Amino acid sequence: MLVQEGITQLIGCSDSPRLDAEVLLQAACGINRTTLARNPCQLVDPQSASAFFVLLKRRSEKEPIACILGHKEFWSLDIELNEATLVPRSETEILVQAALDAIPPDTAVDVADLGTGSGAIALALAIERPLARITATDISRAALAKARENASRLGVDILFVEGDWFTPLAGSRFDVIVSNPPYVRQNDPVLETGPALFEPALALFAGEDGLDCIRALCVDLKSHIKPGGLVALEHGHDQQDAVYALLSATGLESIVHVNDYAGLPRVTSARGSL
Ligand SMILES: C[S@@+](CC[C@H](N)C(=O)[O-])C[C@H]1O[C@@H](n2cnc3c(N)ncnc32)[C@H](O)[C@@H]1O
Known part of the structure; x- marks a missing residue:
C-alpha cells in the first residue's frame, strides 16, 4: 500500500x-x-x-508540508503560498489576537500590517473586522501578488502597497499597526537544518542580532501611530528585552509582552501617547 x-x-x-x-x-x-x-x-x-x-x-x-502543498491553514483560513512568502506560523495568531483586542467590531479604524507576506495577518483581521480599513505592505512584489490573490479568493478588501517598511505610507497614520518582521539572527544554527531552509531569506533574516528590521520599523512608528493607537510586533522568544528598549526609545507607552502558546514572550505591544 x-x-x-x-x-x-x-x-x-x-x-x-x-x-x-x-x-x-x-x-x-x-x-x-x-x-x-x-x-x-x-x-x-x-x-x-x-x-x-x-x-x-x-x-x-525536510521540506515543510506547507511549502510542498503551497498552502497553509492560518486563523482557520486557507492561505496560499509561493516561493516569496513565509509559511504563516501558529504563534503569529497571538499577534492577530492582540490586534483584534484593539479593533472594535463596530467602528471603522485604520490598520496597517507591515511585511504582510502571504497576507495572513491582514486577511485574518479583515475577516474578523470587516469595517476596518486595512493597508498591507511588503517589499517583495512576488509576496504581495500572492497576498492580493488570497484577498481576492477570500473576498476581502485590503489595500496592498509595495515598499520598504513605512516608505510607501508617508503621511498616513493608523489606529493599529502590526508587524511580524524578519527577526532571525544571520548565523542562527536552526537555519542549517530547519524548515527555514526552504523559505525566503528576505522573510527571515534581520542582521547579526535579528533586530535590524524592528530597529528600522521603530524609526517611524511614532509618526504613523494615532494618539492612543496600538503597535504590536512579533519577535523572537529571547528578544523581548531588546524590543522593549527599542519601543521605549520611540516614546511609545504602555509597553507589554504577550506570551505564545509555549509560554514564551512572542509579541510586544505599545500605545501611542494621547
Ligand atoms: C517574517 S515574514 C512575515 C510574513 C507574514 N506577515 C506572516 O506573518 O506570515 C516578514 C515579511 O517582511 C517582508 N519584508 C522584509 N523586509 C522588508 C522591508 N524592508 N520592508 C517591507 N517588508 C519587508 C518580507 O518580504 C516578509 O514577507
Whole structure:
C-alpha cells in the first residue's frame, strides 16, 4: 500500500510520517481525506503514484508540508503560498489576537500590517473586522501578488502597497499597526537544518542580532501611530528585552509582552501617547 511505503520513507525525517504520507498521497491523487480513509487500498494510477514519490522525496529532504502543498491553514483560513512568502506560523495568531483586542467590531479604524507576506495577518483581521480599513505592505512584489490573490479568493478588501517598511505610507497614520518582521539572527544554527531552509531569506533574516528590521520599523512608528493607537510586533522568544528598549526609545507607552502558546514572550505591544 502506498501510504505504508510513504510512512517507511518518512520515518526519521518527519515527526508525523503517517499524516504526512496521507496528505501527500491525497495531494498527488487529487482526493480528500475522507475518500482516502474510505478506500485505503484503492488503486492509484501510475501518474499519481509517481507524483506521490516526487512529493515524498521533497518531504524526506525536510521540506515543510506547507511549502510542498503551497498552502497553509492560518486563523482557520486557507492561505496560499509561493516561493516569496513565509509559511504563516501558529504563534503569529497571538499577534492577530492582540490586534483584534484593539479593533472594535463596530467602528471603522485604520490598520496597517507591515511585511504582510502571504497576507495572513491582514486577511485574518479583515475577516474578523470587516469595517476596518486595512493597508498591507511588503517589499517583495512576488509576496504581495500572492497576498492580493488570497484577498481576492477570500473576498476581502485590503489595500496592498509595495515598499520598504513605512516608505510607501508617508503621511498616513493608523489606529493599529502590526508587524511580524524578519527577526532571525544571520548565523542562527536552526537555519542549517530547519524548515527555514526552504523559505525566503528576505522573510527571515534581520542582521547579526535579528533586530535590524524592528530597529528600522521603530524609526517611524511614532509618526504613523494615532494618539492612543496600538503597535504590536512579533519577535523572537529571547528578544523581548531588546524590543522593549527599542519601543521605549520611540516614546511609545504602555509597553507589554504577550506570551505564545509555549509560554514564551512572542509579541510586544505599545500605545501611542494621547
Ligand atoms: C517574517 S515574514 C512575515 C510574513 C507574514 N506577515 C506572516 O506573518 O506570515 C516578514 C515579511 O517582511 C517582508 N519584508 C522584509 N523586509 C522588508 C522591508 N524592508 N520592508 C517591507 N517588508 C519587508 C518580507 O518580504 C516578509 O514577507
